[in-house]
Amino acid sequence: MNEQVISGYKSQSLGLHGTIPGADQLREKAFSNFEAQGFPTKKSEDWRYSDMRQFHKQAYGLVDHAAKPELPDMLGETAARFVFINGRYSEDLSDLGDLWQAISIRPLANHFMSNEYRVNELITGTDAVSCLNTAMLRDGLVLSVPAGVEIDDPIEIVHVMSDASNQAAHVRHVVELGEYAAVSVIERFIGDDSAYWTNSVLQARVTEGAKLRHIRVQEDGANAVHTAKSYINLDGGSEYICTNVALGGKMSRFDAEVRILVDGAKAIVNGVALAGSGQSHDMHVHISHIAPHSSSDQVFRTVADSHGKTSFQGKITVAKDAQRTLADQSFKALIFDKTAEANAKPELEILADDVKCSHGATVGQLDDKAIFYLTSRGIDPETARQMLVAAFTAEALEKIEFDDIKEALSGRIATWMLTRTATPKA
Amino acid sequence: MLKIKDLHVQVGGTEIIKGLTLEIKPGETHAIMGLNGAGKSTLANTIAGRDDYTVTEGTITYQGKNLLDFEPHERVGEGIFLGFQYPVEIPGVSNLNFMRTALNGVRKYNGLEAMTAADFMKLVRAKAKALDMNPDMLKRFVNVGFSGGEKKRNEMLQMALLDPKLAVLDETDSGLDIDALRIVSEGINAQRRDDTSILLITHYQRLLDYVQPDFVHIMIDGKIVKSGGKELAIELEEKGYASVV
Numbered sequence: 001m002n003e004q005v006i007s008g009y010k011s012q013s014l015g016l017h018g019t020i021p022g023a024d025q026l027r028e029k030a031f032s033n034f035e036a037q038g039f040p041t042k043k044s045e046d047w048r049y050s051d052m053r054q055f056h057k058q059a060y061g062l063v064d065h066a067a068k069p070e071l072p073d074m075l076g077e078t079a080a081r082f083v084f085i086n087g088r089y090s091e092d093l094s095d096l097g098d099l100w101q102a103i104s105i106r107p108l109a110n111h112f113m114s115n116e117y118r119v120n121e122l123i124t125g126t127d128a129v130s131c132l133n134t135a136m137l138r139d140g141l142v143l144s145v146p147a148g149v150e151i152d153d154p155i156e157i158v159h160v161m162s163d164a165s166n167q168a169a170h171v172r173h174v175v176e177l178g179e180y181a182a183v184s185v186i187e188r189f190i191g192d193d194s195a196y197w198t199n200s201v202l203q204a205r206v207t208e209g210a211k212l213r214h215i216r217v218q219e220d221g222a223n224a225v226h227t228a229k230s231y232i233n234l235d236g237g238s239e240y241i242c243t244n245v246a247l248g249g250k251m252s253r254f255d256a257e258v259r260i261l262v263d264g265a266k267a268i269v270n271g272v273a274l275a276g277s278g279q280s281h282d283m284h285v286h287i288s289h290i291a292p293h294s295s296s297d298q299v300f301r302t303v304a305d306s307h308g309k310t311s312f313q314g315k316i317t318v319a320k321d322a323q324r325t326l327a328d329q330s331f332k333a334l335i336f337d338k339t340a341e342a343n344a345k346p347e348l349e350i351l352a353d354d355v356k357c358s359h360g361a362t363v364g365q366l367d368d369k370a371i372f373y374l375t376s377r378g379i380d381p382e383t384a385r386q387m388l389v390a391a392f393t394a395e396a397l398e399k400i401e402f403d404d405i406k407e408a409l410s411g412r413i414a415t416w417m418l419t420r421t422a423t424p425k426a
Numbered sequence: 427m428l429k430i431k432d433l434h435v436q437v438g439g440t441e442i443i444k445g446l447t448l449e450i451k452p453g454e455t456h457a458i459m460g461l462n463g464a465g466k467s468t469l470a471n472t473i474a475g476r477d478d479y480t481v482t483e484g485t486i487t488y489q490g491k492n493l494l495d496f497e498p499h500e501r502v503g504e505g506i507f508l509g510f511q512y513p514v515e516i517p518g519v520s521n522l523n524f525m526r527t528a529l530n531g532v533r534k535y536n537g538l539e540a541m542t543a544a545d546f547m548k549l550v551r552a553k554a555k556a557l558d559m560n561p562d563m564l565k566r567f568v569n570v571g572f573s574g575g576e577k578k579r580n581e582m583l584q585m586a587l588l589d590p591k592l593a594v595l596d597e598t599d600s601g602l603d604i605d606a607l608r609i610v611s612e613g614i615n616a617q618r619r620d621d622t623s624i625l626l627i628t629h630y631q632r633l634l635d636y637v638q639p640d641f642v643h644i645m646i647d648g649k650i651v652k653s654g655g656k657e658l659a660i661e662l663e664e665k666g667y668a669s670v671v
């Protein structure tokens with residue numbers, strides 16, 4: 001690993017010492033962990049499809065200027081909106097609604113001050129990229145929903161990057177759901193054309209009977225790289241329903257690490273990725289069934305245009321005691337021509353004997369017969385392709401319970417198809 | 427309406443249509459009969475514009491225009507409809523959304539405003555009722571899980587909605603029960619006007635009892651080898667291809 005890169009991050013991390021009370025030790029520990037591992041390369045099985053070369057060449061700096069970029073419209077009806085500009089929480093731009101009456105939400109730094117003793121258990125993550133996120137800890141939200149409280153409308157967290165070439169934002173959100181609480185979190189990522197890095201982690205503890213809905217919409221700028229990790233721990237009878245939509249960036253990577261710790265929990269992790277020319281989207285899911293009677297489901301649909309690439313690695317592990325586990329996984333990829341790429345690697349590791357697991361992966365092209373059928377009814381070929389892609393991706397959006405948001409996302413997919421067909425293709 | 431002259435068509439490098447000539451005038455109904463593999467569906471798909479069917483020689487003129495200059499969806503805009511021998515299943519696309527997009531595509535091509543969802547619903551319900559179709563089928567995915575006969579009825583519904591000038595119906599009668607055959611035939615007859623033409627492709631004289639053709643053609647090995655009136659179909663049914671041609 002490049003010494004200059006390491007020392008670059010080291011001085012950044014040291015520079016942050018004292019900025020968050022009680023976090024210095026955690027930072028140091030995370031940094032030595034990062035240093036020991038270094039950024040992953042293609043040789044690591046988990047990262048074989050991700051092009052990490054840019055991380056080995058230079059250390060992304062910390063963004064230090066506040067910008068006033070334009071904010072996107074809300075995706076749908078929301079209970080509150082939190083805005084992070086270049087990785088820093090913006091109180092001015094955020095709108096808490098009347099959420100504060102029901103739940104506790106505060107910037108990570110404040111939370112640390114009052115909970116110093118919990119610092120170590122609060123922050124998880126052991127892979128190099130998450131460790132770097134911890135070593136660079138600056139901002140994030142801590143969202144605690146008290147037992148029994150259900151928030152109907154989703155909470156939107158918008159991450160905006162602006163004028164941040166060769167700079168990075170390491171944001172960390174912590175979600176804690178009390179027993180039988182319910183909340184929906186939409187994370188959005190947008191940015192300008194600068195060559196920035198978004199490195200985002202969300203960790204959640206979903207206690208007994210609670211329900212966390214998680215929607216991620218990644219629309220980073222064309223030159224951005226995006227890495228993200230979700231660490232989810234599920235207690236008895238709880239639910240985690242995640243939909244990840246990857247549209248932007250030149251390289252993006254999403255990792256979901258879900259652990260079912262107590263009986264009867266349910267995890268759904270779905271995703272859609274659309275890769276245009278030169279883009280690559282990599283999605284990883286690891287669902288670990290540790291306790292019995294739990295279920296998990298993964299539905300991923302990806303589309304790669306000419307010179308675009310999508311990858312999926314889905315791992316299901318079932319521990320010896322996790323009897324009566326139900327686990328499904330389905331990955332389907334569309335490639336538009338021979339220069340497009342789709343990779344799939346399902347992995348099952350089952351130690352219990354009374355389980356039902358299934359998985360399937362297919363890669364194909366748009367069905368010519370279907371296109372001809374649609375055009376033979378007067379539908380122009382662009383619209384026909386758009387309809388088929390919408391139909392193809394719909395299944396992976398199905399678990400979004402908010403119709404307006406689902407529609408907005410379908411709209412994004414249609415727009416992607418329109419802009420792609422607007423450029424002439426060989 | 428349609429003039430086909432010395433048409434040669436290749437599919438996957440093999441010549442399937444080998445010099446076919448046919449003229450259909452406005453108001454006429456023609457039937458093409460022929461052995462399996464004669465090239466009937468190839469002809470129908472060529473008229474509709476399937477792009478892997480290559481016209482190597484000959485011409486197709488439709489309403490005075492060179493049909494081969496038009497893309498498949500433009501041909502529909504110009505008034506051509508193909509009823510498929512094997513309608514395609516499209517999972518994830520609802521029948522209603524499909525038909526509305528189709529109708530509005532054709533309207534747009536002809537400079538008309540898009541039909542509102544409410545008007546469209548009224549229209550499609552009425553047309554479906556005339557074909558004795560279960561309205562639930564409108565909400566289902568296009569042809570997915572439809573029985574053979576239901577698929578053919580769905581084709582007829584699309585024809586009724588698009589109201590073509592020239593309908594090419596490829597074995598629309600196959601897979602239909604007796605009642606369905608009568609209903610579908612009524613649908614076809616409703617489409618027969620002084621200014622419209624129909625080209626029926628069929629193996630059975632039975633359909634021609636309901637939809638009486640003005641001309642019957644026998645197609646063998648990529649060519650029309652014999653033409654006549656309705657009596658030709660009866661003769662075929664009685665004696666078989668070997669003794670008629």
Ligand SMILES: Nc1ncnc2c1ncn2[C@@H]1O[C@H](COP(=O)(O)OP(=O)(O)OP(=O)(O)O)[C@@H](O)[C@H]1O
Pocket residue numbers: 437438439440442460461462463464465466467468469511
């Ligand atoms: N891709 C292809 N390459 C070579 N031959 C093909 C190809 N597709 C179709 N054919 C052949 O073209 C011939 C004509 O097929 P077509 O479907 O037009 O026949 P048809 O008259 O409609 O028959 P049927 O009565 O069975 O529907 C057949 O022999 C078929 O095998």
Ligand SMILES: [Mg+2]
Pocket residue numbers: 466467468511596
């Ligand atoms: Mg045929």
